[in-house]
Amino acid sequence: MDRTDFEVIIIGGGIAGASLAYFLSQKGVSDIALLEREPQHGYHSTGRSAASLVEWDPIASVQQLKAIGGKFLRNPPAGFCENPLLLPSQxxxxxxxxxxxxxxxxxxxxxxxxxxxxxxxxxxxxxxxxxxxxxxxxxxxxxxADGRIDVHELLTGYLRSARHAGADIRVSTEVRGLVTDGERCVGALTDAGMLTAKWIVDAAGAWGGLVAKLANAAPIRLExxxxxxxxxxxxxxxxxxxxxxxxxxxxxxxxxxxxxxxxxxxxxxxxxxxxxxxxxxxxxxxxxxxxxxxxxxxxxxxxxxxxxxxxTFSPDSVPVVGPDPRVKGFFWLTGQAGFGIESSPAIGRIAADLIVDGSTDVFDASILSPARFFEK
Ligand SMILES: Cc1cc2nc3c(=O)[nH]c(=O)nc-3n(C[C@H](O)[C@H](O)[C@H](O)COP(=O)(O)OP(=O)(O)OC[C@H]3O[C@@H](n4cnc5c(N)ncnc54)[C@H](O)[C@@H]3O)c2cc1C
CATH class of the missing domain: 3.30.9.10 (D-Amino Acid Oxidase, subunit A, domain 2)
Structure with missing residues (x-):
């Protein structure tokens, strides 16, 4: 019988959701449901990118995220992939x-x-x-030292490891509604019925703003x-x-x-x-x-x-990663703009650290926090 209660539900099976599932499983959290609406993973932005690693960006924090990503792409963990993730074609x-x-x-x-x-x-x-x-x-x-990323290999590597660790990875499963109990988001209404979790993660790419609305989360404009x-x-x-x-x-x-x-x-x-x-x-x-x-x-x-x-861009063109300031249990993983593939090893790891430990030593997480749009 299919499981219905999880530690973490991730909405969206693009590179963002897949990388989070991977890094959570590396931290010992395998009680995960990764839900993708389309019949295949990476059907939207992830499968349509130019697949480049370009470690230059006018926004310093974005450049830092790309550089962390570049290290992983050059030296992935043993057994992560069958082929190189990066072709250093410059x-x-x-x-x-x-x-x-x-x-x-x-x-x-x-x-x-x-x-x-x-x-x-x-x-x-x-x-x-x-x-x-x-x-x-x-x-x-x-x-x-930059070049082209094998996006299929990277996406498959994330999903394979997470599935191997026990994650429940589903396609053709749309989240149509989110259920809140007081100030907490507790469940997702899907094609396969109601699923509950301690954390519901919005990794829905271009649909990130619509998913946030389903939870009545803080109003952050994603474009x-x-x-x-x-x-x-x-x-x-x-x-x-x-x-x-x-x-x-x-x-x-x-x-x-x-x-x-x-x-x-x-x-x-x-x-x-x-x-x-x-x-x-x-x-x-x-x-x-x-x-x-x-x-x-x-x-x-x-x-x-x-x-x-x-x-998909946030108002300051920096990703939005972290717990919602308004609705407990709702976690943003959106706004990766034009660098979501190359930065996924950084952003997935940061998100997993924040969910499991409440902090990360990889990066200054306040730069990514959804709360930054509401501080005076
Ligand atoms: C032309 C182009 C070139 C690019 N070039 C590069 C590049 O060279 N390097 C780079 O790093 N990045 C590049 N990018 C950016 C990169 O592709 C994105 O930042 C990245 O793919 C975003 O990943 P994602 O997982 O957030 O979104 P997506 O891959 O779009 O995944 C989100 C998923 O959520 C699913 N979803 C949405 N709503 C629901 C729901 N209610 N229920 C269930 N599932 C749902 C969608 O079906 C989708 O599959 C490029 C993008 C484009 C379009």
């Missing part, structure tokens, strides 16, 4: 136009934070990616924003396989080798209601025009694939 940040002014400050921050990097002249950048049409004053920074990715073939005379992941904020595009072809994102961030996001042709066309001025030889004749996903 990341190249381009500085041109209005972004040139940020170059020196970025170098300073990367040195301070111990990120492995090398500053590049425009000709050194072109030597690595010959299709780039850079001017003499353009610069680049190579993040030499899902759509982002698009397309895949196309490069010109036949260009071997792109050894290229780094190239990001140009000035041109608002990033591109990377992907299964023999190229992946390109318009870096769009259109606010949108939570949904099964679909790509927009106008946004793709505008991005291809911007690619024309950065790397004209790469402009594709046809696209092989296109998709879109949602990145």
């Amino acid at each position: 990341v190249m940040l381009l500085y041109r136009g209005a972004m040139l002014g940020d170059f020196d400050a970025t170098l300073g921050t990367l040195s301070r934070d111990g990120v492995e990097f090398a500053p590049l002249s425009h000709s050194e950048a072109i030597a690595r990616v010959p299709a780039l049409d850079l001017g003499g004053s353009d610069r680049a920074i190579l993040l030499s 899902p924003r759509r982002r698009t990715i397309v895949i196309f073939d490069p010109p036949s005379d260009l071997d792109v396989r050894a290229w780094p992941f190239v990001i140009s904020e000035a041109d608002q595009v990033y591109f990377s080798p992907e299964s023999g072809g190229l992946l390109l994102s318009p870096m769009d961030q259109i606010p949108i209601e939570p949904c099964d996001a679909q790509p927009d042709d106008e946004i793709i066309a505008a991005a291809i025009e911007r690619l024309r001025s950065l790397a004209p030889r790469l402009v594709p004749r046809a696209l092989k694939r296109r998709w879109a996903g949602l990145r």
Whole structure:
């Protein structure tokens, strides 16, 4: 007979929920239900990302979360996965136009934070990616130990370990309501009936705000924003396989080798209601025009694939992780924006520490606390 009472119920089977289930089980908590509405894990944002580890962010706390994540991805625990989690194919940040002014400050921050990097002249950048049409004053920074994450391997590793430890991991199970008893959230109404727990965790990604409303939790505005990715073939005379992941904020595009072809994102961030996001042709066309001025030889004749996903932002663009200040037993694990995969080893561990111990020595948890939006 299926269990109905748990220590922790996690709503959402993307990377956030899966990483929490893993880190809880590492702390000896296996009395967990992980509930995913879709028939497969990672169907929404997690399965649609660009899968990059980029240990640079203008928000210092986010950069720190990425760096903690990077350590795990480079050196996962023995037996966690069958294949490497990180392909260290490198990341190249381009500085041109209005972004040139940020170059020196970025170098300073990367040195301070111990990120492995090398500053590049425009000709050194072109030597690595010959299709780039850079001017003499353009610069680049190579993040030499970063690259592409095997998201499937990471997600599977989290889920496999948690299941092995005894977690009850369910798909096609939607949470439709939350039950409160006085000031405490005590249960979830699901397709499979009522489930109760000491902690109910909101790891519902773009639906995080809606789930919080079900519990009458503190009103924190979470904004899902759509982002698009397309895949196309490069010109036949260009071997792109050894290229780094190239990001140009000035041109608002990033591109990377992907299964023999190229992946390109318009870096769009259109606010949108939570949904099964679909790509927009106008946004793709505008991005291809911007690619024309950065790397004209790469402009594709046809696209092989296109998709879109949602990145969910809190009001200060820092994740919301911790107990709700209003409703006891309700725990937020949301707002991972565009870095939820690479930071999942950090955020999952922090959340597990907070649930089990009430504190963590990994990170200053007050930066992530939902209570920060209500303090004067
Ligand atoms: C185009 C794109 C590129 C990106 N690139 C990167 C990148 O390079 N590196 C990086 O680290 N991050 C990247 N991200 C961000 C990353 O994908 C997200 O931060 C991360 O996947 C968020 O994970 P999540 O588990 O919170 O959300 P999701 O993966 O969306 O999981 C939430 C789950 O909750 C489920 N759910 C919702 N409501 C309910 C309910 N009521 N009952 C049961 N289940 C429910 C949903 O079905 C969903 O599966 C990118 C995102 C996009 C869209």
